[in-house]
Amino acid sequence: MSRESPTRSFPGERGGFDTVADSSLTRSERVRRLLDLWLAAPLRVVWNDARARIGATLLFGFLLMGFVGPQVIAEPSIGQAPQLLGPFHGGIIGGSWYTLTSVDLFGVSVPWLGLEWLLGTDSTGRGILEQVVHATPRMFTMIATAGLFVTALGTSVGALAGYSGGRVDQVLSTVIDIVMTLPGLPLLLILVALLEPKSPVVLGLVLSLQAWAGMARAIRSQVLTIRSTSYVEAAQAMGLSTPTIVAKEVVPNIMPFVMINMVNAMRGVIFASVGLYFLGLLPFSEVVNWGVMLQLAYSNGGMLTLDAAHWLLVPMLAIVLLSMALILFAQGMDRVFNPRVRARHANTTGGSDDDTEPTEPKTRAVSTEGNL
Amino acid sequence: MNGYFVKRTLQAVFTTFVVVSLSFGLVRLMPGNPADQLRGQLIRNNPSLSQQEINRRVANYINVDLSAPLHEQYIDYVLGILQGDLGQSISQNAPVTEVLGEALPWTVFAFSIAILLMFVVGISLGSIMAYWEGSRFDVGSTGLGIVLNSTPNYVTGLLFLYVFGFILGWFPTSGHISSEVVPIVNPLKPVATFQFVADAVYHASLLIGAVVITGFGGVALAMRGNSIQVLGEDYLRVARLRGLSDTRIALRYVARNAILPMYTGLLLAFGGVIGGSAILEQVFTYPGLGYYIVAAVEARDYPLMMGGFILITLAVVVGAFIADLTYGLVDPRVSTGGDSA
Numbered sequence: 001m002s003r004e005s006p007t008r009s010f011p012g013e014r015g016g017f018d019t020v021a022d023s024s025l026t027r028s029e030r031v032r033r034l035l036d037l038w039l040a041a042p043l044r045v046v047w048n049d050a051r052a053r054i055g056a057t058l059l060f061g062f063l064l065m066g067f068v069g070p071q072v073i074a075e076p077s078i079g080q081a082p083q084l085l086g087p088f089h090g091g092i093i094g095g096s097w098y099t100l101t102s103v104d105l106f107g108v109s110v111p112w113l114g115l116e117w118l119l120g121t122d123s124t125g126r127g128i129l130e131q132v133v134h135a136t137p138r139m140f141t142m143i144a145t146a147g148l149f150v151t152a153l154g155t156s157v158g159a160l161a162g163y164s165g166g167r168v169d170q171v172l173s174t175v176i177d178i179v180m181t182l183p184g185l186p187l188l189l190i191l192v193a194l195l196e197p198k199s200p201v202v203l204g205l206v207l208s209l210q211a212w213a214g215m216a217r218a219i220r221s222q223v224l225t226i227r228s229t230s231y232v233e234a235a236q237a238m239g240l241s242t243p244t245i246v247a248k249e250v251v252p253n254i255m256p257f258v259m260i261n262m263v264n265a266m267r268g269v270i271f272a273s274v275g276l277y278f279l280g281l282l283p284f285s286e287v288v289n290w291g292v293m294l295q296l297a298y299s300n301g302g303m304l305t306l307d308a309a310h311w312l313l314v315p316m317l318a319i320v321l322l323s324m325a326l327i328l329f330a331q332g333m334d335r336v337f338n339p340r341v342r343a344r345h346a347n348t349t350g351g352s353d354d355d356t357e358p359t360e361p362k363t364r365a366v367s368t369e370g371n372l
Numbered sequence: 373m374n375g376y377f378v379k380r381t382l383q384a385v386f387t388t389f390v391v392v393s394l395s396f397g398l399v400r401l402m403p404g405n406p407a408d409q410l411r412g413q414l415i416r417n418n419p420s421l422s423q424q425e426i427n428r429r430v431a432n433y434i435n436v437d438l439s440a441p442l443h444e445q446y447i448d449y450v451l452g453i454l455q456g457d458l459g460q461s462i463s464q465n466a467p468v469t470e471v472l473g474e475a476l477p478w479t480v481f482a483f484s485i486a487i488l489l490m491f492v493v494g495i496s497l498g499s500i501m502a503y504w505e506g507s508r509f510d511v512g513s514t515g516l517g518i519v520l521n522s523t524p525n526y527v528t529g530l531l532f533l534y535v536f537g538f539i540l541g542w543f544p545t546s547g548h549i550s551s552e553v554v555p556i557v558n559p560l561k562p563v564a565t566f567q568f569v570a571d572a573v574y575h576a577s578l579l580i581g582a583v584v585i586t587g588f589g590g591v592a593l594a595m596r597g598n599s600i601q602v603l604g605e606d607y608l609r610v611a612r613l614r615g616l617s618d619t620r621i622a623l624r625y626v627a628r629n630a631i632l633p634m635y636t637g638l639l640l641a642f643g644g645v646i647g648g649s650a651i652l653e654q655v656f657t658y659p660g661l662g663y664y665i666v667a668a669v670e671a672r673d674y675p676l677m678m679g680g681f682i683l684i685t686l687a688v689v690v691g692a693f694i695a696d697l698t699y700g701l702v703d704p705r706v707s708t709g710g711d712s713a
Contacts, residue, residue: 089463143471153392170379178387185648185662186681189669190398193677221633256597271524275651278526298530312534316527324522331518334597 045332052332057076058325066136076130076288128293128314135288138200142267142273143205146211150265154215155258161216162223163246173220179213185272192276196283202292203282207269223252256334263330267323273321290315377697384693391685395678396449410462410674423659460677463671464664468679471664476683478548479646479653479660483577486583487641493584494591495634501592502599514596517589526651529582533655536578543578544685546657579656591634598630605629632702639695 046052161172188207197203226232226249235245276282277291278298298310452459458468463499497517501510537545549571559565573580602608603626611621650662657663661680668676 050511051518067502078476174383174386177383177696178390180692185650186684188667189650189665190677190681193669193672194398266686267522275524275526279666279670290670294530312530316523316530319524320519320522324518327518327522349640 031207049332051328053179055325055328055330055332058321059067062136062165062322062325063140065133066140069133069139073130073133074127074133076126104348115119128311131288131293132290132318135293135318138289139270139273141200142207143269143326145201146208146269147262147266149205150208150212150215151258151262154212154261154265155254157212158216158219159246159250159254161221162220162251163227165227169220170187170218176213176216176220180217185275188272188276188279192281198283203273204269207272210264211261211268215258215265218257218261219254222257223250226250226253259330259333263326266326270319270323274315314333319371380693380696386691387689387692388686391689392450392682395682396446396657397687398681399674399678403584412670413462430647445606447618453682456595458682459675461668461673461676461679463668464676465674470485470674471676472661472679472683474673475661476661477666478576479662482548482658483570483583483642483649485573485576486580486587489580490584491591491634491638492585494588495595495631497588498592498595498631499599499622501596502603502626502630503622505596505600505603510529510596514593517592519589520586521589521593523586524651525582525585525586525648526655527621529579529655531650532578532582544575548572548575548658548660576658579652579658582652594634595630595636598633599626602626602629616673632699635695635699635702640690642687642691646687 046056157172157176161169161176187210191206191209195202195205195206232245232249235249240248273282274289274291274294277289278295280295282291293315296313297315411426411430414429418426456469458472460466461468461471464471497513501513504510532543533545536542549568608621608625611625616625646661648662649660650666652658653663654658654666661684664676665680665684667673668680
C-alpha cells in the first residue's frame with residue numbers, strides 16, 4: 001500500500017522495508033510478534049533439535065556445578081580421606097560411598113543421601129569429585145572473560161574492516177594479520193613464564209589475547225561476501241545508512257560465525273589453560289584445576305597402573321564434556337540465527353511467514369536432490 | 373593484481389618487522405624480562421664475574437648488549453636476527469639455530485602428514501554430511517565429530533600413549549626414530565631411505581593419530597556448514613535448472629565454494645598446529661620444535677625460548693603470505709570486492 005510513504009516518517013525505526021509493513025499494526029500486536037520472533041521461535045528451534053537440547057542440558061549442569069556445587073560439596077584438602085580410593089568404592093550398590101542419613105529441613109526430618117568420596121580420591125587423599133567441582137568456578141570466570149573479550153573485539157573489528165573497505169580495511173587487516181601471525185602456544189608460554197598470572201580473569205585475557213583476530217578475519221571475509229550480494233546493493237541503492245545496513249542485513253548472516261568463533265575461543269582457553277597447568281608451567285600451588293589434577297596423576301604414575309585411572313579419566317571427562325556442551329549449545333544457536341535453517345524448523349506467526357514460504361521449497365529441493 | 377602483490381609483500385615485511393620488534397619488547401621491556409632475568413642468573417651462578425663480563429655474556433646469549441643505549445640494543449638485536457643469529461641456548465649449550473634447526477624437520481614432517489590427513493578426512497566427511505543433512509549418518513557423524521572435537525589433542529595423546537604405547541606395546545612411547553636406524557634420505561639408496569622413512573612414520577604415528585582424531589571433526593563440521601550454506605544459494609538452483617550433471621555441480625559449484633573459505637585455514641593450520649605442538653610433543657617426548665620450547669620455558673632458557681618463538685612466528689608469516697597471495701587467485705570474489713571499494 002505504501003511504497004511511496006517515505007521512510008523518514010517513522011523516526012524511531014531504523015529499518016527500510018519492514019517499518020512500512022509494521023505501520024498498520026497496533027502496539028500489542030507488535031509486541032506479541034516481537035516476542036514470538038525473538039523468544040518463542042528460538043526456544044522452539046532449540047527444543048526441536050536434539051543436539052541443542054543436550055548442549056543446553058549439559059551447560060545447565062555445569063552452571064549448577066559451578067555456582068551451587070562449591071556450596072554443597074566440601075572443599076578438597078590433603079588427607080581428608082583415605083588415599084587412592086576407587087570411584088564408587090565398595091561397589092555401586094551396597095558400597096560405602098554413600099550413607100543414608102537424615103537432615104532437618106524446616107523442623108521436619110527428611111531422609112538424605114550422604115556422599116563420601118563418590119568418585120574416589122587421589123594419592124594425597126583429596127576427593128576427585130571435590131577437586132573437579134571446586135575447579136569449575138575459576139574455569140567459568142576464565143572462559144566468560146575470554147568469550148566477552150573475543151566477541152566484542154572480533155566482531156567490531158572484522159565487520160568494520162570488511163564493510164568499510166579501502167584504507168580502514170587495509171589498516172585493520174594488517175593488525176589482524178599481525179595478531180593472527182603470532183603463534184598461539186609459544187607466545188602464551190612466554191607470556192605465562194614472564195607474567196605468572198594467578199587471577200582467572202587475567203589468565204582468561206592472556207590466553208585469548210589473539211583469538212579475536214581469528215574471529216575478525218572470519219567475519220571480515222563473510223562481510224566481504226555478503227557485501228556484494230544483491231540485497232545489500234539494493235539497500236545501498238535505497239540510500240540506507242551504513243549502520244542500518246550492517247544491523248539489518250549483515251549481522252544476522254554472520255551470527256553463526258560469531259557463535260562458533262566465540263565457542264572456539266572459549267574452547268581454546270579451556271584447552272590452553274588445562275594444557276599449561278598440565279605442563280606445570282602455570283603457578284598451581286594453591287589452584288584447583290583439571291589440568292593440575294591431570295599433571296599430578298600423570299607424574300605420579302597414573303599412566304602405568306589401573307588404580308589411578310579414575311584420577312586421570314575424571315578430569316579428562318570434565319574437559320571434554322564442558323567443551324562439548326559449549327559446541328552443542330553454539331550449534332543450537334546456529335540454528336536459531338541461521339535464517340535458512342530456522343525457516344525449516346519453526347514456523348513463526350504473522351509477518352515472518354512471508355519469509356518462510358519462499359525459503360522452504362528451495363531448501364527442501366536442495367536436500368532431496370542432494371540425496372541422489 | 374601486481375599492485376596487490378606489491379602491497380601484500382610490503383605488508384609481510386612490515387609484519388616481520390613488528391614481530392621482531394615485539395620479541396625485542398618481550399626480551400627487554402616486559403616486567404621480569406629475559407634480559408634482566410638472565411643477568412640475575414649469571415650473577416647468581418658466577419658472583420666473581422665483573423659487570424662487563426656479565427654484560428658480554430648476556431650479549432652472547434640473547435644479542436642484547438645491556439650497556440648500550442636502548443635504541444642501539446634494538447638495532448643490534450634486529451640485525452642479529454636478520455643474520456640468522458638467534459643467540460646461544462643455555463640448557464642445550466649450543467647455538468639456538470642449531471638446536472631448532474635439528475628439531476624443525478621432525479615437527480614439520482609429523483605435523484604435515486597429520487594436517488593433510490586431517491583435512492582430507494574432514495573435507496570428505498563434511499561434504500557427505502552436508503549432502504545428507506538431517507540423515508542418520510549426518511546426525512551420527514556430527515555427534516562423533518563434536519565429541520572428538522571437544523577433546524584436546526593432548527588428552528587423546530595421553531590415552532593413545534596409555535593404551536597403544538604402554539598397555540598393548542604396539543607403538544614406541546618416545547623419540548623420533550629407533551636407535552639402530554640410520555637417518556638417510558638418498559634416492560640412490562632406496563631401501564635404506566625407505567627403512568628410515570617408515571621408521572620415522574612408525575614413531576610419529578601415535579602423534580599423527582592424536583592430531584587427526586581430534587582435528588578432523590572440526591574440519592568436517594566447518595566443511596558441512598560451508599556446504600550447507602552453498603547448497604542454499606541461488607546459483608546452485610540455476611545450475612540445476614541448466615541441467616548440469618550432479619558430479620559437476622558437486623565438484624565445481626558446491627565443493628569449490630565450500631572449500632575456498634577453508635583454504636586460508638589450511639595454511640594457517642600449519643602454523644597453529646605447529647605452535648600448539650608443544651604439549652603433544654611433550655606427551656610423546658618427541659624432540660621437535662614445541663618440545664624444545666617447553667623445555668626452554670621450564671629451564672627458563674630465554675634464548676632458546678625467544679628463538680623458538682621467532683622461528684615459528686616467521687614460519688607462520690610466510691604461510692599467511694602465501695595463503696593471501698594465492699587466495700586472490702583461487703577466489704575471484706575477494707579481488708573484485710577489494711577493487712570496487
